[in-house]
Amino acid sequence: MAIFHMVFKICSRAQGKSAIANAAYISGEKIKSDYDGKIYDFSKKKGVVYSGIFLPPNVSNIDKYRDRKVLWNAVEKIEKGKRAQLARTIEASLPRELSLPQQIKLTEDFLRPFAEKGMCVDYSIHDMGDGNPHFHALLTIRPLKPDGSWGDKSHKIYLLDESGNKIYDKKKRQYKCRSERTTDWDKRENVEIWRKQWTELTNKILMDNGLNTVIDHRSYERQGLYKLPQISYSKEELALEKKGVKTVTSNINSMIDDTNRLITSISNSLFTLAYLTSEEEEEEKRKRRRP
Numbered sequence: 001m002a003i004f005h006m007v008f009k010i011c012s013r014a015q016g017k018s019a020i021a022n023a024a025y026i027s028g029e030k031i032k033s034d035y036d037g038k039i040y041d042f043s044k045k046k047g048v049v050y051s052g053i054f055l056p057p058n059v060s061n062i063d064k065y066r067d068r069k070v071l072w073n074a075v076e077k078i079e080k081g082k083r084a085q086l087a088r089t090i091e092a093s094l095p096r097e098l099s100l101p102q103q104i105k106l107t108e109d110f111l112r113p114f115a116e117k118g119m120c121v122d123y124s125i126h127d128m129g130d131g132n133p134h135f136h137a138l139l140t141i142r143p144l145k146p147d148g149s150w151g152d153k154s155h156k157i158y159l160l161d162e163s164g165n166k167i168y169d170k171k172k173r174q175y176k177c178r179s180e181r182t183t184d185w186d187k188r189e190n191v192e193i194w195r196k197q198w199t200e201l202t203n204k205i206l207m208d209n210g211l212n213t214v215i216d217h218r219s220y221e222r223q224g225l226y227k228l229p230q231i232s233y234s235k236e237e238l239a240l241e242k243k244g245v246k247t248v249t250s251n252i253n254s255m256i257d258d259t260n261r262l263i264t265s266i267s268n269s270l271f272t273l274a275y276l277t278s279e280e281e282e283e284e285k286r287k288r289r290r291p
Contacts, residue, residue, distance in 0.1 A: 002095035002206060004215040006198055008191055009091075011138070014083035019072040019138065022089060026124040026136035027051050031069050035076035047128040050104055054115035054123075061148030068122050075140060078150045085153075088185075090137040092198060094125065097211050106205050107135045110198055118143050118183065130239055143183050154179045231256075 011017040020033035024040035028048035032039045053066050065071040072087075079086055092110075094103045103125060115121050120140040127133040143151040158166050159176040166175040184190075203214045237247040 002097060002202065002211075002213045002215050003093055004199065005091075005093035005134070006195055007089075007091045008194070009089045010085050010141075011087040011089055012083065012085045013079070013081070017086065019075050019086040022087065022138050023068045023072045023122055026122065026126075026138060027068060028124070029068070031072070033076060034073045047126045049100060049125050049127050051122075051124040052108070054108075054112055054121040056115050056118045056120065056144060059118075059144050059146060059148055062120075062144065065120055071120055071122065071140075072138075074150075075142070078142060085141050088119075088139040088141055090135075090139070092135055094127075094133040094135060095202060095206060095211075095213070095215075096131055096133055097213065098205065098209070100125070100127070102205060102209065103133060103135075106201060110201055111137055113197075114139055117185065119185070120144075131241075141185070152182055154181050156180075 011019055011022055018033060018036070018038075018040070020031050020035070020038075021040045023029075024031040024042045025045070026048075028042050028045040028051075030039065030041040030043045053068060053071070055062050055065055065074070075086055090111075094106065098106065107123060107125060111121050111123055114137075121137055122139075123135055123137040125133065125135045142153050145151045156177040157180050159178065161167050168174075169176050199215055206213055231249055231252060234249070237249050240247050241250060
């Protein structure tokens with residue numbers, strides 16, 4: 001059964017993260033970081049079944065970034081701050097009902113528009129054969145200029161007085177200003193938009209291939225459903241389940257299924273009771289209206 005799972009995170013130095021480490025992991029490659037001199041080796045990692053890179057169109061001099069070693073070392077080099085945000089990461093489950101070519105198409109149809117917005121997108125599909133196929137994507141945060149050089153993430157907007165003059169802050173010894181992002185990529189509402197787009201693309205490809213299953217990015221509460229969510233399996237548990245060994249998580253999810261069936265049964269009974277009561281009330285009203 002297809003499930004919805006999609007997580008967005010920021011890869012930042014403030015959290016001790018490295019764009020090179022992320023790129024090496026998702027691609028299953030060995031990459032040296034020019035920033036800290038470390039070598040991140042995931043070349044023995046199994047399950048990387050497909051990888052690719054999308055680059056922004058209409059930007060010159062960036063073909064070199066089709067090599068992820070070059071791309072992410074360039075990102076690490078341009079970011080000077082010790083707390084700098086380096087990249088945005090996306091992880092999402094792929095429907096196990098789809099073949100690998102179908103999974104690739106779904107992944108690329110979702111990620112290509114990010115490149116069209118101006119981001120470089122490095123992505124890979126992982127499948128260990130344990131029933132948990134998924135993709136990882138690493139996206140640039142700093143925009144590129146038309147000539148291929150890196151642009152600014154934000155710029156200063158000076159505050160002006162009623163006469164249109166800059167306002168000087170004597171305590172800070174500088175003109176008052178605020179920072180404004182040069183792109184709209186970090187808007188909070190984007191996550192909801194992107195989750196919905198993934199849902200629509202996934203359901204379309206499932207329907208086009210005659211698969212009677214759908215996903216929904218909304219919580220049960222937002223869907224108006226009185227259901228308890230199941231808990232996730234660990235990789236070790238998925239491996240055991242594949243061998244036919246029942247795990248604690250499997251037992252808990254079975255109890256959740258039983259509870260949800262009971263909730264559904266009670267809800268249906270209450271609905272029927274409310275409907276019949278309404279019909280009885282209407283019949284009583286009709287009787288009172290009769291001459």
